[in-house]
Amino acid sequence: MNLSFEKYHGTGNDFVIVNPDACVPHRSRFARRVCDRTDGIGADGVLFLALEPEFRPPRVIMTLVQPDGSTAEMCGNGARCAAVWAAERANADEVMIDTLAGTRHAKIHDGGATIEMGAPEFGPNDVPVAGDEPLIETRVGDYDVTAVNTGVPHAVAFVDDVTAVNLERDAPPIRHADVFPEGANVTFASPCDGGFDQRTFERGVEGETQSCGTGAVAIAAAARRLGLTDGENVSVSPPGGDLEVTVDDRNATLTGPVEREFGGDLRVSNAGRLDLEA
Incomplete structure (x- = not known):
């Protein structure tokens, strides 16, 4: 399997970005290999991003697969990286990001992005926590x-x-x-x-x-x-x-810098070996 990737980070929270048009049939296994900081590229997660530039503002569908192979509902720094990545390709200064936690609006500014995070929830069913009352102190x-x-x-x-x-x-x-x-x-x-x-x-x-x-x-x-x-x-x-x-x-918003580290091509062998050309 051959594919192109890019590496971004938001205040050190780093992600490998892959366009889901690439054929990655086993995303969990792929993320575990790629995120490995010894034998892979090294990252806090893999962002599979699908850009829909025809919308105004442009939309990007974001799926974050973590180093243990699980899928996270939301990631603030990952969403900011996704916003910058999408805005650069759509020549836009704002984007909508579809996540498993809902759709979030992001604005791009010099050096980073601000993203809406939704309303923080303390309810026991919303967190969730065991019990009938919020878990406070x-x-x-x-x-x-x-x-x-x-x-x-x-x-x-x-x-x-x-x-x-x-x-x-x-x-x-x-x-x-x-x-x-x-x-x-x-x-x-x-x-x-x-x-x-x-x-x-x-x-x-x-x-x-x-x-x-x-x-x-x-x-x-x-x-x-x-x-x-x-x-x-x-x-x-x-x-x-x-x-x-x-x-x-x-509502809450999160603002911070975003940086592109590098990009390259990745070959994943059937044996699971990663060959990187950055």
Whole structure:
């Protein structure tokens, strides 16, 4: 199998982009191979994008397959990368992105994109969590967490210093806790000058990522719910860069930079070997 690809990242959250016109019959297996950072290209996911430029604004259908082979409903940084990719091809400054979490509007600006993220949901059926009440500042594992769905479920824990958290040890018990029947991303946040620092252990990646857009929105939404911020504009700083979030009861937006890293051709042998020509 031969196909062309491109590599993009949003604040360090990196993705291999493949046009679904290419024949990839086993997307889960393909993503596991391609995302491998030792034997593959290395990425936090594969974005299969189908552009429909005849619409105004243009539309792009986005499917994100993660390194473990699962499909994610939504990815904020992935959607921003998809928006820039689509806008460049359609010669547009805004696009509509169809995701499994719904259709999202994105605006392109110099160096990046702003995307609508929908309304954060705290309801037990929306996250989802086990039980009849929202999970707000509730002990799970070794932390008090607040559960919110920002396209995917997040367990948000506010701590004094995110750099002091042993993420690989402390996040998995929360990610797999019985209270989260579909699992959850685990996001830690600590206050910093003008906003919050962020670290996220992502479901599907099963490890820490340099940035997580849905996690940044989850921090802003949880902070607003808990009274930790009194404004609608929140700055969030994951390890890979800075993101800006606006959030109210009806909608949230995510703004940040997007960069194209490189492109190339990929040959996948029947034995599963990847031959890359970048």
